[in-house]
Amino acid sequence: MFAYLKEFNFVSVLFRLLLAMLGGGIMGFGRSKKARSAGFRTYMLISIGAALSVLLTLYYYAMLHGPWQEALARVGEKFDASRLGAAVITGIGFLGAGTIIKSAHQQVNGLTTATGMFATVCIGIAAGCGFYECAIPAIVIAALVLNPMSPLEVEFKRKLRNISMTVEFESIEDIDKINNVIKEHEAKVYDIDIERFEKEKNKFPSAIFILQMSKNNRSHSAMLSSIAELPCVRSVHELIA
Amino acid sequence: MLSIFDGLRDLSTWNVIIRLIAAALLGTLIGLERSAKNRTAGFRTHILVCLGGAIAAVTGLYIYMVMELPADVSRISGQVITGLGFIGAGAIIVTKKMSIKGLTTAAGLWATGIVGLAIGSGFYEGGILGTALILLTQTVMAKFGSKMIKHDPQYKLEVRYEQKHALDQVLRDCKDNRLAIVNLHIQNKTGPEDPDYEAVIELRGNMRADQLIAHIKTMEGILDAYVV
Numbered sequence: 001m002f003a004y005l006k007e008f009n010f011v012s013v014l015f016r017l018l019l020a021m022l023g024g025g026i027m028g029f030g031r032s033k034k035a036r037s038a039g040f041r042t043y044m045l046i047s048i049g050a051a052l053s054v055l056l057t058l059y060y061y062a063m064l065h066g067p068w069q070e071a072l073a074r075v076g077e078k079f080d081a082s083r084l085g086a087a088v089i090t091g092i093g094f095l096g097a098g099t100i101i102k103s104a105h106q107q108v109n110g111l112t113t114a115t116g117m118f119a120t121v122c123i124g125i126a127a128g129c130g131f132y133e134c135a136i137p138a139i140v141i142a143a144l145v146l147n148p149m150s151p152l153e154v155e156f157k158r159k160l161r162n163i164s165m166t167v168e169f170e171s172i173e174d175i176d177k178i179n180n181v182i183k184e185h186e187a188k189v190y191d192i193d194i195e196r197f198e199k200e201k202n203k204f205p206s207a208i209f210i211l212q213m214s215k216n217n218r219s220h221s222a223m224l225s226s227i228a229e230l231p232c233v234r235s236v237h238e239l240i241a
Numbered sequence: 242m243l244s245i246f247d248g249l250r251d252l253s254t255w256n257v258i259i260r261l262i263a264a265a266l267l268g269t270l271i272g273l274e275r276s277a278k279n280r281t282a283g284f285r286t287h288i289l290v291c292l293g294g295a296i297a298a299v300t301g302l303y304i305y306m307v308m309e310l311p312a313d314v315s316r317i318s319g320q321v322i323t324g325l326g327f328i329g330a331g332a333i334i335v336t337k338k339m340s341i342k343g344l345t346t347a348a349g350l351w352a353t354g355i356v357g358l359a360i361g362s363g364f365y366e367g368g369i370l371g372t373a374l375i376l377l378t379q380t381v382m383a384k385f386g387s388k389m390i391k392h393d394p395q396y397k398l399e400v401r402y403e404q405k406h407a408l409d410q411v412l413r414d415c416k417d418n419r420l421a422i423v424n425l426h427i428q429n430k431t432g433p434e435d436p437d438y439e440a441v442i443e444l445r446g447n448m449r450a451d452q453l454i455a456h457i458k459t460m461e462g463i464l465d466a467y468v469v
Contacts, residue, residue: 010243010366017370021378042348044378049352052359052371053322059364060314062242067250071306078305078313087319091326095351098330099341110341221412221425228427228438229405235428 006130008058020051020127023139027120043120046092050124053084058129085125092121161213162190163220164239167227168204172196174232175207181230185223186214204234243366250363252307257299264295264360267372271353274379280346287353290325294357297321302362318358325354349375395423395445397469400457403436407462412442414456420446437464 005012024047028040064072064079096114123142126135167178172194182189193208213223220238228236249256268291272284301317304310329347352375359368402408408427415422424443431437450468457466 008242013366014370017367017374021374025382039345041378041382042345044382045345045348045352045375048371048374048378049348049355052352052355052367053318055367056318056355056359056362056364057315059242059359059362059367063250063363064314067247068306071309075305075309075311078311080313080315083313083315083319084322087322090323091329091351094323094326095329095333095344095347098333098347099344101335101341113341113344221422222409224425224427225405225408225412225440228429228440231429231431233429235426237426238424 002132005132008055008062008130012130013055016055016127016130017048017051019132019135019139020047020124023047023123023127023135023142024120026139026143027116027123029143043117046095046117047120047124047127050085050088050092050121051128053088054125054128057081057084085129088121088125089118092117161215161218162211163187163213163223164208164210165224165227166206166208166235166237166239168206168234168236169230170204170232170234172205174230177230177232178207178209178227181227182209182211182223185226186217187211187223188214208239246363246365249365252299252303256363260295260299260361260363261292263365263368264291264357267291267356267360267368268353270372271349271356271375271379274376275346275349280343286350290328290350290354291357291360294318294321294325294354295361298358298361314362318362321354321358322351325351349379395443396450398442398444398450398453398457398466399469400440400442400466401430401464402438402440402462403464404462407460408438408440410460411440411457411463414460415442415444415446415453418446418448418453420444420448420453441469 005015021044024044025040027047028043058081060079061081064077096117099110099113099117101109119142123135123138126138169175169178175192175194179189189209189211191208191210193210194205195207196205213220224236224238227233249259265288268288269284271291272287275287276283298318298321301312301314304312304317305314329351332343332347332350334342352371356368356371356375359365359371400408400411402411412422412425421444422442423445424441426441428439428441429437430439454466454468457463
C-alpha cells in the first residue's frame with residue numbers, strides 16, 4: 001500500500017492532494033481559533049496549490065521519460081525537478097508579505113500568519129512529493145504543538161519580565177519624570193529610543209522604553225496606568241511582538 | 242495515470258485548444274463560487290488566471306517539444322507561481338481597523354493559477370482533482386469550519402476614567418472573568434479642568450461585551466465605557 005502510494009498514479013495524486021489539504025487544515029485550525037485573518041480555508045488552498053505544483057513536476061518528469069522521450073533524446077535533459085517547488089516558496093513569500101501590517105504604534109502584526117503560510121506550503125510540497133515520512137510527522141507535530149499553545153501564549157506574555165512600550169509626552173525633559181515612575185515600580189531600563197517631533201505638526205515627542213520588571217512586581221498594566229497618570233504624558237502603549 | 246487522457250497529452254492543435262477550453266471552464270467553476278459570494282475577484286479574474294496559467298505552461302512545453310530548443314519545461318510554470326504570489330499580495334486589503342481582508346481570495350487565486358498550469362501541461366488528473374478540492378474547501382469547508390471553530394471573541398473595550406485605581410479595578414475584573422488582556426493603550430485626554438483618561442483594552446475571552454460594560458459602568462471613577 002505504502003509502496004503503491006509512493007508511485008506516481010491517479011490514486012497517489014488524489015491521496016497526496018488530500019493529505020496536503022488535511023495538513024493545511026490542521027495548520028490553519030489553530031490560527032482560526034485565535035480569530036486571525038487567515039482562516040483554515042486559506043491554509044488548505046495554499047497547501048493544495050503547493051502539492052499540485054510538485055505533482056506537476058512529477059508529471060513533467062514522467063512524461064519526459066515516457067511519451068515525450070523523442071524530444072528528450074533530441075534536445076537533451078534540461079529539466080529541473082525542484083523548480084516548481086522553489087517557485088511555490090517564493091510565491092508564498094510574496095503572499096505572506098501582503099499579510100504583514102505595521103500598525104501606528106510601530107508594532108508588527110501578521111508575521112505569524114505569514115510564517116504559518118510558509119510552513120504550510122512546505123508541508124504541501126513534502127506531501128506532493130510523496131515524502132510521507134516528512135509530511136505526516138509534520139502534520140502530527142503541527143496538530144499537537146501549534147493548537148494548544150495559543151491560549152497559553154497570551155498568559156505567558158503577560159507575565160514576561162521584559163516589556164517594551166511607547167510613551168508620548170509633552171517635552172523631552174519629561175523623560176526624567178517617566179524614569180522616576182519606572183524606578184518606583186522597581187523596573188530596570190535597558191534602552192530608551194527617543195523620537196522628537198515638532199509641536200507645530202501636532203505630534204508629541206515619543207520614546208520607546210525597553211525595560212525589565214522586577215521579580216516581585218511584574219504587573220504590566222499597573223506600570224502603564226501609573227505612567228499614564230503623569231500630567232505630562234499624552235499616551236502609553238505596550239508593544240507586543 | 243488515467244488512460245482516457247492519453248490521447249490528449251501531445252501538443253497537436255486540437256489538444257492545445259482543448260486545454261485552453263478546459264482551463265477556462267475550471268476557472269469559471271471556481272470563479273462562479275467566489276462571485277456568488279461577491280468577493281473582489283469574481284469569475285472573470287479566475288478565468289483569466291486559470292487560462293493564463295494554461296497558456297504559459299503549454300508555451301513552456303512548445304518551446305521544448307516542438308521548437309526543440311534547450312529549455313526547462315517547468316521554468317515558465319514556475320514563474321507563474323511566483324508572479325501570482327505578487328498579484329495575490331495586491332488582492333489583500335488592510336482595513337482601517339488593521340485587519341486583513343481578501344487573503345482567502347488571494348490564496349484561491351494562487352491555487353487556481355496552478356490548476357491552470359496543470360491543465361496547460363496536459364496533467365488533467367491534477368487539474369481536475371485540484372479544482373474539486375478547491376471547490377470543496379471553498380464551499381463545504383467554509384460551512385464546516387465556521388461550525389466547528391468557536392472563536393474566542395476578541396474585542397476592544399474603551400474605558401474613560403478619572404483615577405488610576407479605577408483602571409486597575411477594571412483590569413482586575415477582566416482577569417477575574419478569565420478575559421485575556423491582549424493589549425493596552427492609555428491616552429491622557431485631560432483638558433484644563435478635570436482629569437480624564439481613555440484606555441483602549443484589547444480583550445479575548447468568553448464574556449459578553451454588554452455584560453462587562455454594564456458592570457464596569459457601575460464602578461467608581463469610571464466616566465464611560467463602550468466597545469469599539
